[in-house]
Each structure stands twice: as C-alpha cells, then as structure tokens.
Amino acid sequence: MSADKGLCEALWGPGIKYVLLDMDGTLLDKYFDDYFWEHLVPEKYAEKHGITFGRAKEELMEKYKRHEGTLNWTDIDFWSRELRLDIPALKEQIRHLIEVHPHVEDFLRLLKKHRKKIFIVTNAHIKVLDLKMRKTNIGRYFDACITSFEMGYPKEDIRFWEKARDRIGFDKEKTLFIDDTEEVLKTARGFGIRYIVFKAHATPKKRPERSGDFPTVHDFNELCHEGL
Numbered sequence: 427m428s429a430d431k432g433l434c435e436a437l438w439g440p441g442i443k444y445v446l447l448d449m450d451g452t453l454l455d456k457y458f459d460d461y462f463w464e465h466l467v468p469e470k471y472a473e474k475h476g477i478t479f480g481r482a483k484e485e486l487m488e489k490y491k492r493h494e495g496t497l498n499w500t501d502i503d504f505w506s507r508e509l510r511l512d513i514p515a516l517k518e519q520i521r522h523l524i525e526v527h528p529h530v531e532d533f534l535r536l537l538k539k540h541r542k543k544i545f546i547v548t549n550a551h552i553k554v555l556d557l558k559m560r561k562t563n564i565g566r567y568f569d570a571c572i573t574s575f576e577m578g579y580p581k582e583d584i585r586f587w588e589k590a591r592d593r594i595g596f597d598k599e600k601t602l603f604i605d606d607t608e609e610v611l612k613t614a615r616g617f618g619i620r621y622i623v624f625k626a627h628a629t630p631k632k633r634p635e636r637s638g639d640f641p642t643v644h645d646f647n648e649l650c651h652e653g654l
Contacts (some may be wrong), residue, residue: 429446432620437602438540442621444596445537448581449548451606451628453530454558458523459604460629463490466520495582495609497574500549514553524561527627533646536569541610545594546571549580570594579609587617602645604643611640 436442459470462524464483470483489508490499498504502513535635537544548555552575559565572590579586591598602621603614606628615622624640 430641431574433602433623434651435440436621437649438536440523441600442542442602443600444543444545444602445603446545446547446590446596446603446619448605448607449546449558450556450624451552452604452625453527453546453564454562455525455527456606456628458520458525461523462517462520466516467509467511469518474511491645495580497578497580499580500554501575502553504550511512511621514557517554521557521561524558526562526564527646529650530647530649531564531567534564536650538567543594543596544568545596547590548572549574551575579607581607582613584613585615587614587619591617608639615640620630 431551437445437554447453450456463486468479468483468486471486472479475482477485477652486509493654495506503509506513522607534544546555546586549569550558550573552573552652555571555575559571560561565571570593574586577586577589577593579589590596598618599620601619602623603619604623604625605611605612608624611622611624622640624642626642627644
C-alpha cells in the first residue's frame with residue numbers, strides 16, 4: 427500500500443493534529459548507524475582484543491541480538507561498559523556520515539505551516555539524539571523529542587505509548603505515526619493510533635522495501651504535494 431489520498435487529506439486538513447516521527451531510518455539515513463555498529467565497532471573491538479574483524483563481528487552480532495528490543499539495545503553507555511570502548515567518542519568520529527533523508531525538511535516546514543504538533547519519538551539514546559540534532563539542525567521543527575529512556579520502555583512495548591501519551595497529551599484518533607520498523611508500528615497500532623505509515627528506504631545504500639501491513643512512503647515528497 428502507498429500513502430493514499432485519504433491520508434494526505436487528513437494530514438493537511440483537521441483530521442490529523444499530532445505527527446509523531448521516528449528518527450533513525452525515518453528522518454535520517456540509517457547508513458550512519460549501520461556503518462557504526464557493523465563496521466567501525468567491530469574494527470575497534472578486533473583491535474582491542476587482538477582478533478580478526480570477522481571474529482569480532484561474529485561475537486558482536488551475538489551480543490547485539492541478546493539485547494535487541496530492550497533499552498540496552500540503543501544505550502550507548504551500556505555498550506561502552508559492555509565492550510570497553512568509548513562509544514560516544516567513536517560516534518563523534520564519524521558524525522559527518524549523519525544525513526537527513528531527501529525532502530524531510532520540506533515536510534517538516536509544511537507541518538509547521540499547517541500548525542501541526544510535531545514530535546520525535548525514538549529509541550535512540552539522549553546523547554545520540556543530541557549529536558544528530560546538532561549535526562542536522564532539524565531540532566527546531568519539533569515541539570519535543572521523546573526517548574525510550576525517558577519513558578522507561580522501548581517503542582516495541584505498549585507501555586512506551588501509554589507514557590508518551592501522558593507526556594504529550596496526543597489524541598490517538600488525530601495522530602499520525604511514521605516509522606521504519608514494522609514491529610514498532612504494530613505496537614503503536616495496537617495502542618490505538620489511527621494513522622500509521624511505514625517509511626521504506628531507511629538507507630539508499632540498501633534495496634528499498636515496502637510493508638504489506640501499512641501504507642508505505644519511500645520519500646517524504648509523496649506526502650507533501652497536497653500540503654503546498
């Protein structure tokens with residue numbers, strides 16, 4: 427399914443008042459994160475432990491998998507302790523790889539023009555959120571940024587959404603949520619958010635995908651036209 431006319435009419439009309447947006451893979455190219463965890467960290471881990479890159483990557487993938495879907499998954503302080511590497515410093519080293527997806531700023535400007543309430547909702551650690559907002563300068567468009575660490579649960583847990591609603595005060599019937607992870611979208615749908623959209627093409631360096639369960643956008647310009 428692609429973003430349909432009804433969704434666009436709700437978005438640029440009174441049907442949608444709150445717009446909740448994931449950060450990594452949705453607003454920002456996920457290449458930064460993929461390169462960091464799949465290449466840079468294994469490289470530094472291999473150097474530290476005197477093992478091959480292949481062995482380091484194998485060990486790390488096992489460690490990552492054990493914590494996937496938990497708060498530890500994106501907790502860079504946890505990974506600094508776990509791997510005995512300075513994860514924040516390593517992220518700063520490659521901050522030049524942080525890039526905003528095409529037409530994201532056009533979309534955010536239109537949302538502001540139409541007086542929507544705009545929020546980032548992310549599993550990213552607050553330090554990573556800060557780094558990315560400083561690098562991209564898109565933070566000025568948001569009413570607030572909500573992190574899983576602040577809520578105490580990852581977005582895959584329905585309790586995240588309960589606490590996020592208490593914090594933001596959004597109306598589920600008038601809320602749009604866009605994310606590149608289907609498991610998260612399913613949780614948000616289970617919570618009752620009415621408008622759910624899958625953001626495909628998390629990074630242009632991998633094959634674009636689409637969702638069988640949710641309306642899909644590959645580029646934010648697909649949502650922009652009716653708001654101009």
